[in-house]
Amino acid sequence: MASSVLNQVIGTLHSFGSSEKSRDHRELGKVSVRLPFKVQRFQVIGLKQDNQRSASSIRASASQTSVFDPVSTPSNSKSTSSESRKKSNEAALILIRHGESLWNEKNLFTGCVDVPLTKKGIEEAIEAGKRISNIPVDMIYTSALIRAQMTAMLAMTQHRRKKVPIILHDENERARVWSQIFSEDTKKQSIPVITAWQLNERMYGELQGLNKQETADRYGKEQVHEWRRSYDIPPPNGESLEMCAERAVAYFRDEIEPQLLSGKNVMVAAHGNSLRSIIMYLDKLTSQEVISLELSTGIPMLYIIKEGKFIRRGSPVGPSEAGVYAYTRTLAQYRQKLDEVVL
Numbered sequence: 001m002a003s004s005v006l007n008q009v010i011g012t013l014h015s016f017g018s019s020e021k022s023r024d025h026r027e028l029g030k031v032s033v034r035l036p037f038k039v040q041r042f043q044v045i046g047l048k049q050d051n052q053r054s055a056s057s058i059r060a061s062a063s064q065t066s067v068f069d070p071v072s073t074p075s076n077s078k079s080t081s082s083e084s085r086k087k088s089n090e091a092a093l094i095l096i097r098h099g100e101s102l103w104n105e106k107n108l109f110t111g112c113v114d115v116p117l118t119k120k121g122i123e124e125a126i127e128a129g130k131r132i133s134n135i136p137v138d139m140i141y142t143s144a145l146i147r148a149q150m151t152a153m154l155a156m157t158q159h160r161r162k163k164v165p166i167i168l169h170d171e172n173e174r175a176r177v178w179s180q181i182f183s184e185d186t187k188k189q190s191i192p193v194i195t196a197w198q199l200n201e202r203m204y205g206e207l208q209g210l211n212k213q214e215t216a217d218r219y220g221k222e223q224v225h226e227w228r229r230s231y232d233i234p235p236p237n238g239e240s241l242e243m244c245a246e247r248a249v250a251y252f253r254d255e256i257e258p259q260l261l262s263g264k265n266v267m268v269a270a271h272g273n274s275l276r277s278i279i280m281y282l283d284k285l286t287s288q289e290v291i292s293l294e295l296s297t298g299i300p301m302l303y304i305i306k307e308g309k310f311i312r313r314g315s316p317v318g319p320s321e322a323g324v325y326a327y328t329r330t331l332a333q334y335r336q337k338l339d340e341v342v343l
């Protein structure tokens, strides 16, 4: 009995967000069964705009996208869906560092301490949501920390598609069973939110809770800069950027990239250093180049993955920024559909 309930739950998770039994759903199911349960001033110093990078591997066929689902009524989605399937070898990736937290405000090293957003951080997340409100989002990944989760949820309150982001809980069997959804229609109007500790901020060791300025006064500016921005020197008993990258990039490659390659549009809400590592991977930055990469709070950054290549498209400055939609036909069509149907 218990195992049949579990199978039912796993089946539910497999089909979350779509009725098709495709490979990516199995992967989503795998992720959720295994796991319990973020640029106007996105400064990219010394980097080329619009650079193209090869994805490390193409593991999923790019045959399916929900880019046309904004209006998922049978009458108006039929022709465009089949059209989109033919051309769906691209997907959008939105990266967003969380909005300002209460410890950002106090200038304290935060790392893996689970601190919520300030009022300003809440406003930043809402503003970020407005900027991406015309970009399709099929799946959301966040860290296990509340500041990233708040940011993702607040941003999605602004999305024009009005799908409901729902956190997948599979920390134990009861959590899985008790969070089942029994309506296929409701599932289709939902966005799975997967939380992963691997996307957490770097663990800042014995600096967590210390004031950044006071620490610099005490240990010297150079030492603190080395702890904060060197690639492979960890703070006392904490993680270096390299160590943080090992788990964050592995997670991105193993869990998120296959979703993108299968045509799913993904938002990742995470942290300064976990996102710096992922951007280092996407843009193939060297350990020298990543040192000067700084991410502001609450600023979304858009990538397009097309034919296995990541193409950085900068940060949408507004919901209707012409440049963003000129980059890819499917994004432009998605937005056009929203304009036609939503209002």
Ligand SMILES: O=C(O)[C@H](O)COP(=O)(O)O
Binding pocket: 108, 109, 110, 111, 112, 201, 204, 228, 271, 272, 273
């Ligand atoms: O954890 C922190 O204190 C911040 O989120 C990131 O800090 P950093 O800019 O010192 O890396």
